[in-house]
Amino acid sequence: MEFRPDLIIPELYQLLLIGALFIQGIADRPWMPRVGKWLSWCAGVGILISAGSLDLNGLIFVGSYRVDTLSQFFKFAVSFGFAVAVLNATRQPTLEKEKHCEYFMFMALSAWGLMILSSCVELISIYLALELASFSLFPLVPLRSGEKGAAEAAVKYVFFGAAATAIGLFGFSLILASQHTTYLIDFMQKPWAWSEAPMAVAGLTLFLCGMLYKLALFPFHFWAPDVYEGASNETVAYISTMPKLGAVVVLIRLSMLLKPGLEITTILALLAAVSITYGNLAALIQTDVKRLLGYSTIAHAGYVMVGLTAGTTEGVAAAAFYSFIYVIMNFACFWVICRIATDGRNLKLDDLNGLYKRAPGLALVLAVGAMALVGLPPTAGFMGKLFLLTAAWNHSYNWLVVIAAANIAISIYYYLNLVRHAYTKAAPESTPTAVPYPFFSLLWGGLLAALLILFGILPGLVFKALPPSL
Amino acid sequence: MEGLDLPVLSILIFFPAAACVGLFFMRSAQVVRVFTFAVFALEFIFAFPLLRFRLNSPGFQFVERIPWVEGWGLEYYLGIDGIGILMLGLTLFIFPLCVLCSWSAIATRVKEFHFCLLFLCSACVGLFSALDLLLFYLFWEATLIPVYLIIAVWGGSERQYASLKFIVYTLAGSALLLVGIIAFRIEGGTFSIPELMGRDYPFGFQIWTFLVMALAFAVKVPMFPFHTWLPDAYAEAPTAGSVVLAAVLAKMGVYGFLRLSLPLAPLASQYLAPMMIAFSIASVLYGGLMALGQSNIKKIIAYSSVSHMGFVTLGIFLFSMRGFQGALFQMVSHGITTGALFMLAGALYERSRSYEVRENSGLGKYLPAFMGFWGFMAFAGFAFPGTNNFVGEFLVLVGAFESNIWIGALVVPGAVLAAAYMLRPTQKMAWGEPCNVMEWKDLNVREWAYLLPLAFIVLYIGLAPTLFFKVMNPTLNNLLEMFKP
Numbered sequence: 014m015e016f017r018p019d020l021i022i023p024e025l026y027q028l029l030l031i032g033a034l035f036i037q038g039i040a041d042r043p044w045m046p047r048v049g050k051w052l053s054w055c056a057g058v059g060i061l062i063s064a065g066s067l068d069l070n071g072l073i074f075v076g077s078y079r080v081d082t083l084s085q086f087f088k089f090a091v092s093f094g095f096a097v098a099v100l101n102a103t104r105q106p107t108l109e110k111e112k113h114c115e116y117f118m119f120m121a122l123s124a125w126g127l128m129i130l131s132s133c134v135e136l137i138s139i140y141l142a143l144e145l146a147s148f149s150l151f152p153l154v155p156l157r158s159g160e161k162g163a164a165e166a167a168v169k170y171v172f173f174g175a176a177a178t179a180i181g182l183f184g185f186s187l188i189l190a191s192q193h194t195t196y197l198i199d200f201m202q203k204p205w206a207w208s209e210a211p212m213a214v215a216g217l218t219l220f221l222c223g224m225l226y227k228l229a230l231f232p233f234h235f236w237a238p239d240v241y242e243g244a245s246n247e248t249v250a251y252i253s254t255m256p257k258l259g260a261v262v263v264l265i266r267l268s269m270l271l272k273p274g275l276e277i278t279t280i281l282a283l284l285a286a287v288s289i290t291y292g293n294l295a296a297l298i299q300t301d302v303k304r305l306l307g308y309s310t311i312a313h314a315g316y317v318m319v320g321l322t323a324g325t326t327e328g329v330a331a332a333a334f335y336s337f338i339y340v341i342m343n344f345a346c347f348w349v350i351c352r353i354a355t356d357g358r359n360l361k362l363d364d365l366n367g368l369y370k371r372a373p374g375l376a377l378v379l380a381v382g383a384m385a386l387v388g389l390p391p392t393a394g395f396m397g398k399l400f401l402l403t404a405a406w407n408h409s410y411n412w413l414v415v416i417a418a419a420n421i422a423i424s425i426y427y428y429l430n431l432v433r434h435a436y437t438k439a440a441p442e443s444t445p446t447a448v449p450y451p452f453f454s455l456l457w458g459g460l461l462a463a464l465l466i467l468f469g470i471l472p473g474l475v476f477k478a479l480p481p482s483l
Numbered sequence: 484m485e486g487l488d489l490p491v492l493s494i495l496i497f498f499p500a501a502a503c504v505g506l507f508f509m510r511s512a513q514v515v516r517v518f519t520f521a522v523f524a525l526e527f528i529f530a531f532p533l534l535r536f537r538l539n540s541p542g543f544q545f546v547e548r549i550p551w552v553e554g555w556g557l558e559y560y561l562g563i564d565g566i567g568i569l570m571l572g573l574t575l576f577i578f579p580l581c582v583l584c585s586w587s588a589i590a591t592r593v594k595e596f597h598f599c600l601l602f603l604c605s606a607c608v609g610l611f612s613a614l615d616l617l618l619f620y621l622f623w624e625a626t627l628i629p630v631y632l633i634i635a636v637w638g639g640s641e642r643q644y645a646s647l648k649f650i651v652y653t654l655a656g657s658a659l660l661l662v663g664i665i666a667f668r669i670e671g672g673t674f675s676i677p678e679l680m681g682r683d684y685p686f687g688f689q690i691w692t693f694l695v696m697a698l699a700f701a702v703k704v705p706m707f708p709f710h711t712w713l714p715d716a717y718a719e720a721p722t723a724g725s726v727v728l729a730a731v732l733a734k735m736g737v738y739g740f741l742r743l744s745l746p747l748a749p750l751a752s753q754y755l756a757p758m759m760i761a762f763s764i765a766s767v768l769y770g771g772l773m774a775l776g777q778s779n780i781k782k783i784i785a786y787s788s789v790s791h792m793g794f795v796t797l798g799i800f801l802f803s804m805r806g807f808q809g810a811l812f813q814m815v816s817h818g819i820t821t822g823a824l825f826m827l828a829g830a831l832y833e834r835s836r837s838y839e840v841r842e843n844s845g846l847g848k849y850l851p852a853f854m855g856f857w858g859f860m861a862f863a864g865f866a867f868p869g870t871n872n873f874v875g876e877f878l879v880l881v882g883a884f885e886s887n888i889w890i891g892a893l894v895v896p897g898a899v900l901a902a903a904y905m906l907r908p909t910q911k912m913a914w915g916e917p918c919n920v921m922e923w924k925d926l927n928v929r930e931w932a933y934l935l936p937l938a939f940i941v942l943y944i945g946l947a948p949t950l951f952f953k954v955m956n957p958t959l960n961n962l963l964e965m966f967k968p
Binding site (some may be wrong): 327362369380384389390391395396398399400401402406407414415418419420421422425429433436440471472476 | 595655662
């Protein structure tokens with residue numbers, strides 16, 4: 014098992030970016046180009062590099078780091094999301110100029126952690142990567158000038174994160190004590206039923222808590238709406254999408270243990286059902302757009318779990334597909350929010366009034382994003398839900414499928430609210446008439462919306478990059 | 484088919500959607516209207532190859548089948564039979580008239596309105612030609628957003644409430660349909676409707692899938708007790724919206740019964756037929772009575788729709804040839820006459836700014852052409868012999884009496900009610916105390932242009948229905964075979 018640096022080119026490239034950001038952060042010279050300028054280009058190149066390394070394969074770092082189709086797909090998704098997040102945040106109104114380098118460095122570090130996480134197949138490295146991804150996010154939240162709530166949100170985020178980590182570590186120790194290994198591959202041979210290995214089941218359950226915290230699944234969701242409200246729009250765009258990718262990839266790696274019928278799978282199925290229903294019901298009454306999307310995140314975390322509890326390759330593929338699509342559709346919505354909130358304030362639903370007139374293109378992007386989140390055709394959101402439900406049917410949790418499907422009808426109400434305010438309500442006199450940088454905002458927003466439609470009509474494009482058998 | 488092998492159905496589906504793009508480059512409202520009308524007219528012409536439909540074949544024709552998503556069994560699978568082609572014809576016939584009837588009524592955000600119409604047309608055509616369960620569902624849901632926007636943006640004063648009620652109601656109805664579709668995929672191994680037909684699914688499975696499908700379709704039709712969204716939506720929608728809702732979208736529900744419920748769950752359909760018949764009779768009588776009590780012209784038409792659609796579903800669940808034929812005739816006829824009535828109501832609203840009967844009375848002397856058309860369509864509405872509705876209603880009644888005299892006896896009052904609720908407002912509108920009528924102008928050329936074709940079809944179906952029988956009979960025979968013991 015020799016070390017092969019060619020397998021980790023996307024990670025190395027990301028590290029290079031981090032290093033450059035670090036240098037510019039501590040020693041900014043007048044001849045250096047502005048961070049916002051060069052970073053989005055370089056992140057764009059990162060997408061190409063990840064795309065180029067999609068079919069690498071190998072096992073390095075003493076068998077704890079697996080490079081396969083699954084990890085490469087998620088690395089691609091992470092670098093895609095990172096590029097969009099950077100692009101989205103370059104003109105952030107609530108971020109002071111001198112903090113730009115640090116802000117993007119932490120963001121890049123977190124994305125780097127997620128990339129590493131998608132390749133880890135050993136518990137200690139999973140833990141390290143997870144912490145790398147989360148710790149770098151903590152400083153992002155309070156970086157919102159002139160907003161007291163941001164500090165509160167950051168404290169909540171840190172404490173919740175720390176508690177989740179502690180619980181996860183405790184579970185990890187239980188697993189180690191009862192199964193005597195940290196390699197996921199060896200876990201396959203061990204029993205995971207309560208009757209045979211109670212300590213391991215308890216440990217795994219606790220370890221999963223750490224993941225579910227990232228995913229914001231009920232009952233680990235309490236931080237989500239508050240943090241979303243406190244952090245700046247651009248930061249939330251990142252927090253609400255990217256860490257989910259990391260959580261999903263680890264859950265996918267663990268899902269080979271989660272055979273249907275096991276206690277732990279049933280618990281996850283239950284949590285998924287509650288999460289979907291709770292998230293949707295709570296979102297119904299929100300008037301703050303970010304809080305609304307925060308609760309919608311909780312519901313979507315539940316949807317992803319539907320695929321994972323199926324315990325089949327289809328289910329896993331569907332979950333991977335859905336989490337990637339979720340990144341695109343959430344970014345599409347946040348893209349519009351960040352463009353409209355020109356002074357970086359939190360948007361109320363009423364702030365969207367008359368958007369069709371002020372910015373018809375952005376209104377269309379928002380409509381496509383919202384309809385994708387509901388899961389209406391012809392958007393990719395529909396295909397994602399369809400694959401999830403199809404994969405889960407007849408794998409012992411049919412009630413979960415029924416609940417998930419019935420929730421589509423609940424969720425239409427609040428997603429439609431976004432569209433309703435944008436399209437059917439007239440704008441008040443006082444709102445600004447135009448959105449700045451119309452070309453920039455329309456080009457990339459339109460691209461996200463176009464991707465949603467494209468993957469809705471041809472989901473095969475994404476499935477080609479997904480592993481045939483996991 | 485033989486000879487020229489054009490993918491006719493695909494062209495019909497994608498042409499309006501593709502034409503949407505053209506709207507982005509237009510500025511003048513008038514250009515947008517002319518362009519959209521031209522697109523629909525062309526769409527109608529593009530459908531001419533469908534005339535090569537072979538009458539004696541019960542199977543699906545103009546079939547197109549391409550694998551879509553490998554590994555998940557999704558296919559792009561289209562084709563039409565005797566039922567589909569009638570619905571397709573109705574759709575293609577109604578949409579150009581919708582553009583004409585909203586020519587002056589829609590004055591704001593004209594581009595977006597026609598965008599919705601074009602998109603909606605694509606979805607409807609797709610629905611009536613889909614032979615893949617999932618494709619069916621996809622088009623089914625794709626109709627929701629354009630209709631929602633049409634009601635919510637261009638509707639009457641209560642449009643926000645009505646549109647929200649419409650979309651939440653219909654989506655709630657169809658959310659579980661997705662589960663049913665997935666269950667068929669897992670149970671039958673494919674999404675293809677023709678391949679899923681005529682298999683022996685377990686009885687329990689059939690029962691619950693039938694109920695799930697019936698819920699979605701009954702909301703769309705709408706059948707009593709799932710009709711409560713309808714009066715608001717029909718009354719608040721702009722004219723073209725009401726027309727499309729009544730003429731095309733209501734048919735989607737019934738079409739769903741014929742295309743999915745009956746062939747896929749035959750045992751359950753027969754087992755639950757008494758329930759469906761009871762709901763149908765309730766729709767007929769309740770719709771009729773409610774229509775009798777309305778003073779708003781659009782609400783009268785809306786409730787009359789409930790009543791008429793009750794006849795349709797009744798015809799289907801009688802499981803006899805007469806019933807099926809009557810149901811199909813009634814579907815087409817209801818689309819034509821109710822569409823025409825809504826268009827007339829819209830034309831009247833442009834003059835009086837009101838849908839109330841008492842503010843539109845005494846038209847007979849001053850608007851003779853309008854009143855002539857209204858009277859004619861109203862007569863058609865209560866199935867006067869010689870009009871299209873007569874054929875359908877008569878066949879359903881015959882079927883009802885054939886199957887059980889009591890069912891027949893129960894729905895006959897519905898037919899009588901129809902005369903009452905249509906004649907009452909007609910009489911007031913024609914001979915009542917004239918309000919500001921003197922200032923109004925009679926029908927203009929554009930209004931003549933969209934009413935004449937409708938009137939022609941009403942008489943054509945009413946007097947010479949043979950062609951339609953020839954089109955539908957092989958398919959219906961085939962369908963009926965499944966229920967012969």
